[in-house]
Amino acid sequence: MTKAKGPAPPTFDAAFKERFRDLVLWRRDVRRFRSDPVDDALLRHLLELASRSPSVGHSQPWRFVVVNDASRRAAVAASFRRANVSALEGYAGEQRARYARLKLEGLNEAPMHLAVFADEETPAGNGLGRQTMPETIRYSVVAAVQTLWLAARAEGLGIGWISIVEPDVIKEALDVPGSWTLVAYLCIGWPVEEHMDPELERQAWEARSEVILVER
């Protein structure tokens, strides 16, 4: 390994790797938040780090929207309720009863709402890498969300990703440019409790799967 100039590349020892493993294992989708606020400077710090995630053609297409306006938050919550009622109607019997008991979001409790979009028309990157797989512009934003999630957990901060919303309604409610696609609507705040197992496992909705790895 050679390195011509600049800071020396880091190496990561066994203790770090063990802690990183803890970080990954203890990252949860949080739906129960305390009411105390999240500092804007902390969010900015986390987003600076998330923005060092990989992006197709170095396009850096992530666009972050903090949602503070009460009427906009109400529109998001209404969208969740509609989408959730519709989803509930797709289940029957005991599964329907179990779905109805799940707590799937913390929209009312979370002190911070962060919508994350992909700018589909950013000139950055000059289209490199996006001709045959244009979805990679959105995938780049997902990579940033996962980095944000881990960085937040390292601070003790919880994140919940709400996918039970109508993307067009959210986009309209937040009045963002037409070229932006909603990738993730996140609730952010200090968690009421910490767990190593996902809530959907504890509620017996779905179990941990084996890793599927095949050779070709």
Added chain:
Amino acid sequence: MTKAKGPAPPTFDAAFKERFRDLVLWRRDVRRFRSDPVDDALLRHLLELASRSPSVGHSQPWRFVVVNDASRRAAVAASFRRANVSALEGYAGEQRARYARLKLEGLNEAPMHLAVFADEETPAGNGLGRQTMPETIRYSVVAAVQTLWLAARAEGLGIGWISIVEPDVIKEALDVPGSWTLVAYLCIGWPVEEHMDPELERQAWEARSEVILVER
């Protein structure tokens, strides 16, 4: 914060957070690999960790394919060459010349090829969270790729994501189930060099952007 039973939740100190920042900043898209092999047990270890990434409805839809067969690898390389020639034709003048000079993949050098798919029809998760944003099944796989990428970097291992391929051709060449969608084709190996700046910055293809954060 309360915790009823099981292992105590970890806290992450300033030293860890500083190292985690180094990890994120020194993760690169690698295209120059040494020829020495990557141990299968190391890959398995990394995939176990990546599989602790968030997934919609706890669906865990990631499907990993190690590509060892020479004729399959050749089909992937041919797909890259076709897609890359087509992409080159979309540029003109100096930009075209600069595109032609970029090294965009390490398919021939990388000792390990890993294709990562999303199983669009997995019963796991019972469809939870996927009704209005079905793309979240693929986004879950991207989150796993980013976790894998960081975990690999902690081991000193490099990853390059090749999006300049034809997804249908790759799927056919690898003979995977019809319900699987290609999310990422990854080259994995020990990097020849380490950098803190992306190659596309060093080659003046694209610069680092400011974080775009707006309030609504």
